[in-house]
Amino acid sequence: MTNERPAVAILGGGFAGVALALQLRGRATVHLYEPAAPGPGLAYATPHPSHLLNVPATGMSLYPDRPGHFAEWLAARGGAGPESGPVFAPRAVYGAYLREEWAAAVAADAGLRHVPRRVVALHPRPGGGHVLTDASGARAEADEVVLAVGGFAGGGGQPPHLWGDPWDPAARAGLPPEEPVLLVGLGLTMVDVLLALREGGHRGPVLAVSRHGWLPLAHVPGAFPAPWPVAVPEGEGVLPLWRRLRREAARAVAAGQPWQAVLDGVRPQVQRLWQGWDAAQRGRFLRHARSAWNLHRHRLAPGVAACLAAELAGGGLRTLAARLEDWSPRGAGVEAVLRRRHGGEARVMVSRIILCTGPEGGQSWREAEPLWSLLAEGRLVLDAQRLGVRTDAACRALDAAGRVVPGLSVLGPLTRGRLWEVTAVPEIRGQAAALADRLAGGKAGDSV
Numbered sequence: 001m002t003n004e005r006p007a008v009a010i011l012g013g014g015f016a017g018v019a020l021a022l023q024l025r026g027r028a029t030v031h032l033y034e035p036a037a038p039g040p041g042l043a044y045a046t047p048h049p050s051h052l053l054n055v056p057a058t059g060m061s062l063y064p065d066r067p068g069h070f071a072e073w074l075a076a077r078g079g080a081g082p083e084s085g086p087v088f089a090p091r092a093v094y095g096a097y098l099r100e101e102w103a104a105a106v107a108a109d110a111g112l113r114h115v116p117r118r119v120v121a122l123h124p125r126p127g128g129g130h131v132l133t134d135a136s137g138a139r140a141e142a143d144e145v146v147l148a149v150g151g152f153a154g155g156g157g158q159p160p161h162l163w164g165d166p167w168d169p170a171a172r173a174g175l176p177p178e179e180p181v182l183l184v185g186l187g188l189t190m191v192d193v194l195l196a197l198r199e200g201g202h203r204g205p206v207l208a209v210s211r212h213g214w215l216p217l218a219h220v221p222g223a224f225p226a227p228w229p230v231a232v233p234e235g236e237g238v239l240p241l242w243r244r245l246r247r248e249a250a251r252a253v254a255a256g257q258p259w260q261a262v263l264d265g266v267r268p269q270v271q272r273l274w275q276g277w278d279a280a281q282r283g284r285f286l287r288h289a290r291s292a293w294n295l296h297r298h299r300l301a302p303g304v305a306a307c308l309a310a311e312l313a314g315g316g317l318r319t320l321a322a323r324l325e326d327w328s329p330r331g332a333g334v335e336a337v338l339r340r341r342h343g344g345e346a347r348v349m350v351s352r353i354i355l356c357t358g359p360e361g362g363q364s365w366r367e368a369e370p371l372w373s374l375l376a377e378g379r380l381v382l383d384a385q386r387l388g389v390r391t392d393a394a395c396r397a398l399d400a401a402g403r404v405v406p407g408l409s410v411l412g413p414l415t416r417g418r419l420w421e422v423t424a425v426p427e428i429r430g431q432a433a434a435l436a437d438r439l440a441g442g443k444a445g446d447s448v
């Protein structure tokens with residue numbers, strides 16, 4: 001330690017890393033390792049104006065204690081104010097907000113520093129803390145290290161036929177405008193890729209497939225409904241919960257409220273419910289309810305839903321309940337073999353296949369350093385559901401023997417094994433604030 005403040009190294013300068021760094025302002029010396037500009041990360045680096053936030057501006061503040069901060073920032077820059085109804089801003093605009101907040105904080109606090117490189121190795125320092133090695137070979141020491149590397153590393157696939165990173169612009173580059181494309185996955189990532197294709201001038205037919213064949217659902221257009229009160233008792237299992245939600249949705253609709261209000265009512269309880277479930281119940285939820293949950297929980301902005309509806313109505317997008325079984329290059333294109341959900345095979349010729357399934361589809365964070373080595377050495381361990389790594393209630397990493405790894409914390413989607421509901425801004429910013437308190441010595445051991 002060079003002064004009174006702890007030296008904190010944060011690996012990853014996406015939303016989570018930046019939210020934590022800003023919370024540590026004035027309380028720690030922070031080195032934020034991020035190869036790109038701090039702020040946008042994976043979600044908000046998109047240049048496409050059609051890629052909108054899926055949470056209204058009023059829910060997207062960086063700061064849990066100032067919930068209106070982003071909406072005010074947006075209104076001050078000419079965006080519609082909260083009084084004109086929910087605003088789903090372009091994600092690129094939100095990326096600019098994060099970059100700007102980071103830049104302002106760095107200008108005001110000499111204790112915040114961006115290191116524009118990846119960390120590739122992490123070793124315990126005798127006496128506590130860690131020694132980090134970055135991609136240039138430079139070494140640095142830190143009292144506390146935080147892994148905020150997101151939930152997806154991208155990459156993989158077998159270009160030029162099969163693309164594993166849906167956010168890589170190369171996956172769409174050089175595509176003949178009229179040629180058909182196959183998208184594997186039917187969630188929000190597929191919608192991102194479809195919109196980016198159209199923005200880039202692609203007019204050809206798009207076939208999108210997933211196991212269930214379900215498309216994402218949308219937020220209610222117009223005024224945002226108040227959350228419908230749902231009181232879920234302690235210890236309620238997966239099936240009773242599912243029945244309860246269906247019952248409450250029917251009651252809400254009968255009372256003139258949309259079903260979406262029920263999901264918003266239960267969302268603040270999801271971390272508690274998940275933590276009350278044992279491994280068997282969590283497994284049951286993931287096997288039987290995950291797809292349906294994601295569909296209802298991660299909803300499209302109304303404007304994006306309208307584009308999707310127009311694509312379906314115009315025949316530009318077709319969907320199929322099927323999985324990609326095999327593929328092989330044919331001339332300039334590729335033949336895909338699809339196994340239909342209800343039996344039978346379909347063969348389609350397309351110019352390329354883009355995997356839009358997220359972490360399951362391409363290279364995952366598990367294969368990237370330094371996590372790969374930390375896992376291989378048992379200094380980190382996957383949680384029982386393999387959603388992320390094991391952590392305790394204060395975001396401290398746990399090793400293979402279940403012991404706290406001193407000086408190593410985890411933030412954001414990698415803590416899904418403990419919390420499940422920790423992939424979006426409203427949850428991550430709260431987690432970052434609580435972790436900052438612990439790291440800065442404010443409230444050691446606090447639950448996050």
Ligand SMILES: Cc1cc2nc3c(=O)[nH]c(=O)nc-3n(C[C@H](O)[C@H](O)[C@H](O)COP(=O)(O)OP(=O)(O)OC[C@H]3O[C@@H](n4cnc5c(N)ncnc54)[C@H](O)[C@@H]3O)c2cc1C
Binds near residue numbers: 015017117149424
């Ligand atoms: C496409 C998309 C859209 C989303 N839209 C919304 C939305 O509208 N509203 C909402 O609330 N939530 C949304 N989310 C969810 C949520 O906001 C994101 O999951 C959140 O931004 C996660 O941030 P993160 O910092 O954990 O991860 P990331 O954004 O993935 O950032 C991780 C960063 O870590 C860096 N990194 C990785 N390894 C290293 C290393 N070894 N050394 C240094 N740096 C490293 C990477 O370069 C990357 O920038 C969206 C998510 C996605 C993927």
